[in-house]
Amino acid sequence: MRTQPVWQIVARREIAVRVTDKSTIIGTVIMLAVIVGALGFAAWSESREKTYEVAYSSTTSQAMVENIAERSTEIDEKVHIEPVAVDDADAAEHALEEEQIDAYLHPDADGWTLLTLAEADSELRGVVEQAVEAIVLTGNAEAAGTSAAELTKGSAVALDQIEGDSELSAIRWVVGYALAIVFYFASIMFGMTLANSVVEEKQSRIVEMIAAAVPLRQLLAGKIIGNAVIAVGQMLIYVAVGLVGLSLTDFSFALPALSGAIGWFVVFFLVGFVVLSTLWAVAGALASRTEDLQSSSTPITMLLMVMFFGALYLDGVGERIGSYIPPLSAVLMPMRLVDGTAAWWEPIIALALLIAFGVALVRLAERLYSRALLQTGGQLSLKAAWRLEE
Template identity: 30%
Template sequence: MSTTAARRGERATPSMMSSVGLVAGREITVRMRSKAFLISTGILMLAVLASVVLGGLASQNPALTQVAVIGTTTDAASSAVAASDSLEAVPADSLADAEQMLRAGEVSAIVVPTEGATASANPVTVIGLDQAPSDVVGALSILPTIELLDEPGQNPFLIYLVAIGFGLVFFMSAMTFGTTIAQSVVEEKQTRIVEILMSTIPVRALLAGKVVGNSVMAFLQIVAIAVLAILGMVVTSQKVLLGTLGSSVIWFVVFFAIGFVMLAALYAATASMVSRSEDVGSVTSPVMILVMLPYLLVILFNNNPTVLAVMSYVPFSAPVGMPMRIFLGTAEWWEPLLSLAILLLTTVLTLALGSRIYSNSLLRLGARVKLSEALKR
């Protein structure tokens, strides 16, 4: 009986994995019950879906595409353009004048009669700037020969939109969940609930559970946004854009999943150094800057290969920089793997550093804990 009583009086200590699971489950449950979180997530997802759908609808109802035409109104080029209901011919005196109009953006392409042996098979040649003008080629009733004035490249406006998309989703998700983690840590410390939690589970399990729970929620949000965007492109028949953007979206999800773990650890560690909610903003401001910089840089330098190359290897900006380079086609096959390895190593080191700061600061109330003191054993 004494043995049974002793067993009944013992308090079962949960393992490290079960402790992490308990904390992570609690974090997920709290987020799912938060109306503010659900509303903000719904608005973000609707905004992404609406932008994709509206872009598809606009592309399905285009205005007349202007093309430069050289020669008489009876030649093959003029006749092919006149036979199309979606093309408008803009006369040009010479090929040099037509090229000038194309580079200035006054026309979408140049249509000229084909010369030489291929004229019988392809009587018309379509000249584009740096990519094949698919809208012009599709509008012609005959199969043309395609030529480009410059090396192939992406549409600058599309590059800008993709840069805003990657930067905004990264910024909003990281800020939303990072701020939530910081507020949660300070609230538990301020109300001294953390003392009760630490009497049951290890402090490292508490940190790991918070990081895992919020990382899972952030990852699911990113996946949901990616799925919505892909479905929107499929429904609106934007298959060309889907083929171009698909691989970069997948890499963005992978990089974000690992990068957010690093940011979550930093948010939790820095927030543990203060005891009042009013001080959270000041202590987490360096982490907020790290989140904001990739968003600003990718918008300002979305077509700058040097800046994007540097961003793709810096751990805090790699989740935005590397997917942009993959979309632009400027990254070699091994570069995403190398960047991902650097991000993984940095995340492991950040978790170790954040765990030390969190453990040394969590039970210290009152004045803000200095970083040098938080790093001491």
């Protein structure tokens, strides 16, 4: 009968414990609810039609508001303007304060003023500005004996970019930062769980019995692999739900461009998570009590913050360079892939560097873990753990 490797037994136990853990189940359900809710809200906002009541108090402004109402759906098909007559400016201000109307349009010395109670909605402002500009331009052109088309001929500016796709830029930006946030919180959540399990076993002295029967290298490998399986499994569920939800919204056109990049994200997440998990295991081994864990895990938390904020704020050359530097590359390279600014060969090189870094770090972490795990006299520093004999 073939004996099962010890690390597999440890990994299966870790998986069984995490799958049945209430906090893991509740956290997964909450995250799925957040994803579904965010996609549902985005779909609802995108499809929702808005009607704005715009008041006028003179024949001149009446003609303008009615003209805007006719043009509004041509500018934005989801925006409708409903003209409302008021006696004068004071009546309009009173109606605004009572929230009976959304805006009051009237002429002034320089053109037109759109009065609102607070900041005007971007949709209303955009429609009114474009409509008024077109109406006034047409009137001025007719007065000059020409047409608006002739006056504006050759003035259109089309937007394009060398890197990425201008039509997908907004959604790529949202997806990229969403992936960075998911990586950060998943690493914190699963990492702290792993570190806690190590320090609890150490604090209860169970680890001494485990170490007598299980090689510490196998124990470390089993814990990391077990937690990685759960983390990646959760990530695949989130990605699947997100992609299905995205396909049901008006943003479904972006799926072909995003699918490959999200696949790369899962790969980078797996490698990056394994790399960081070794550090979390060491943080647990350095602590003798649960209370010590906050101190021993601070360097990892700081590293994750650097990775997260680096992903948020690095741009241009800095972002390109950072996407090759482990472990920052675990976040930045997927973001560049989502953004469409990375060539096909770049993630391969970045992944190879990340794996090489991970192998070196695992060897270092294994040494620290095996030397610190059985030390129960108090919290150890990295320097003290390194000097201990196995």
